[in-house]
Amino acid sequence: MFLLAGDIGGTKTILRLVEVTEVTLTEKTFKTVKDAQYISASFPDLVPMVREFLAQDKYIKPQIACFAIAGPVVNNTCSLTNLNWVLDTQRLEMELDIPQISLINDFAANSFGILGLKDFDVHTLQAGEAREDAPIAVIGAGTGLGQAFLIPQGKKYQIFASEGGHADFAPRNDLEIKLLKYLRTKLNVEHISVERVVSGQGIASIYQFLRDTNFATESPEIGDRIKAWEKEPKKIIDPAAIIAQAAFKQSDRLCEKTMTMFIEAYGAETGNLALKLLSYGGIYIAGGIAAKVLPLMQEGRFLDTFKEKGRVSTLIQEIPVHIVLNPQVGLVGSVLYGLQHQDIDH
Numbered sequence: 613m614f615l616l617a618g619d620i621g622g623t624k625t626i627l628r629l630v631e632v633t634e635v636t637l638t639e640k641t642f643k644t645v646k647d648a649q650y651i652s653a654s655f656p657d658l659v660p661m662v663r664e665f666l667a668q669d670k671y672i673k674p675q676i677a678c679f680a681i682a683g684p685v686v687n688n689t690c691s692l693t694n695l696n697w698v699l700d701t702q703r704l705e706m707e708l709d710i711p712q713i714s715l716i717n718d719f720a721a722n723s724f725g726i727l728g729l730k731d732f733d734v735h736t737l738q739a740g741e742a743r744e745d746a747p748i749a750v751i752g753a754g755t756g757l758g759q760a761f762l763i764p765q766g767k768k769y770q771i772f773a774s775e776g777g778h779a780d781f782a783p784r785n786d787l788e789i790k791l792l793k794y795l796r797t798k799l800n801v802e803h804i805s806v807e808r809v810v811s812g813q814g815i816a817s818i819y820q821f822l823r824d825t826n827f828a829t830e831s832p833e834i835g836d837r838i839k840a841w842e843k844e845p846k847k848i849i850d851p852a853a854i855i856a857q858a859a860f861k862q863s864d865r866l867c868e869k870t871m872t873m874f875i876e877a878y879g880a881e882t883g884n885l886a887l888k889l890l891s892y893g894g895i896y897i898a899g900g901i902a903a904k905v906l907p908l909m910q911e912g913r914f915l916d917t918f919k920e921k922g923r924v925s926t927l928i929q930e931i932p933v934h935i936v937l938n939p940q941v942g943l944v945g946s947v948l949y950g951l952q953h954q955d956i957d958h
Contacts, residue, residue, distance in 0.1 A: 615642065616666075616677040616710065617946035619718065620658065622694030622755035623812070623850075623900070625650045626943050627665045629674065632951065642947060645672070651848065652695050659707045676712040677704075678950030680721030680942045682756060684775055690715050694755045716949050717773035718942055719758035722898045723750050724771060725945030726762075726936070733938040734896070735906065737915055740932035746892035749885050751776075752899025752936075753814070753878060757807040761889050776885060777807040784880055784917070787873070794821045810878050812901060815852040816841075819870040828865040834858055856905055875908055879917035886928045887921060894932035898942070902935045909935060 613632045618625060628647035648665055655661045658679070666672070683693040689700040701713045716724075726748070748762040748769070757777030762769040781804045783789045795804045795817060808814055819838065823830050830838075834854065841849040858867035886895050902909055918933065919925050938944070 614645070614672055614674040615947065615950050616662070616674040617943055617950060618658075618662075618677070618679040619721065619940070619942040619946060620679055620692070620695075621652060621682045621718065621900070622692065623652060625652045625658075625661060626940065627662065628940075628943055628947070629666075629669070629672065630947055642951070645669075647943075652697075657697055658699055659704065662708055674710055676714075676950055677708070677710050678714045678716060678946045679704075680716050680718040680946045680949075682718045682754075682758070684773070685715045685717050688715060690717075714950060716946065717758075717760070719750055719752065719760035719898070720771050720773040721942045721945035721949060722752060722758065722896075722936075723748075723760045723762050723769075723945065724948045725938075725941035725943070726750060726896050726898075727769065728944055728948060729936065729938060729941065733941070734934040734936055735903075735910075736932065736934050737909065738918075738929075738931070738933040740894070740930045741892075742894050742932045743892040747889045748893035749889050749891035749895040751882050751885050751895065751897055753811045753902065754900035755812055757805075757811045757814075757881070758899060759885055761885075761891065762893070764893070777811075778805040780804070781806045781809050781877075782880070782884070784876075784920075788877070790825065791818065791821050791873070794825065806877075806881050810874070810881050812850070812852040814877070815855055815870060815874050815901075818873050819851070819855050819866060822866050822869055822873075827869060830866055831858075831864050834864050834867060852901070853904075856901075856908075859908070860905075871905065871908055872913065875905075875911075875913050876917045878902075879914035880920070882914075882933070883918040883921055883928060886918070886931050887924065890927065890931075892931055894934060896934050896936055898936040900939070903937050903939065906935065906937075 617628045626649050629645040630642040632642045681690045683690045691698045704713045750760045752758045759774045759776035783792045841851045855867045858864040859871040
């Protein structure tokens, strides 16, 4: 029995083919046959990507599939938030000739994956005191900003996706207020979501704001690369990575300030989520960025803004805060979800 799992993001997609074996009536194990990573925007749809992935193994046919999607899943359909794809299970089952396909929100998949993490898969920023009867929160900045949560149900957890990343960005100081006004003017909208700031696209936006308001002089090397991306945003250039790398080297004042603002906004929004849920089971920071900028996350600014909640700051000082180091937690979650929610026939 073969299961196809996928973690589909606005930037990249990872596909994994696993072989499932049943040990008992209630316990199933699996081993990876192969996996591959693709640039999502290089394909017009998921179908040709999956066909390419499976083409080399013509005699292996998955019976079930589960795809974690960067976007809301409603009635087995998803329009990806940061990618021009519309997916629905009925069409995918027909075109891919896979009998049973599930779509799951990517951060719901991350939540399933978190339940299977080992100690070496996480870095703890704040140990706190985890409570088994309390919610667990999941947040992660990548191409966008995902949020989800887990509620204990006996010895298991019920998992809920959310679109919290599209809630309002709440500036905390004069500079962030100026950033909010800048984004409203630039994008010609009133509503600025927190995802516009706390994400890969947010890092680029913060940099543009600081540059355009003359916070500091732009270095020619960084400036040329950012301008090349601005002229051709669909080109394979990652402005967030360029900015973060320069910040690590402490070679560019604009980039350093950009990452400082990003880390502080990230910590503040993580604290917002922790407050709303009182997630004493822990809060896990997933997504594609946190682990890559781990030294910046460890410097203290993230936790400072996480805990700066005025009169109720003490409420979240005991919440465990973990950074997920395993970049394939969503893919693991897709496999686990597929195993739990599909009928596997031999």
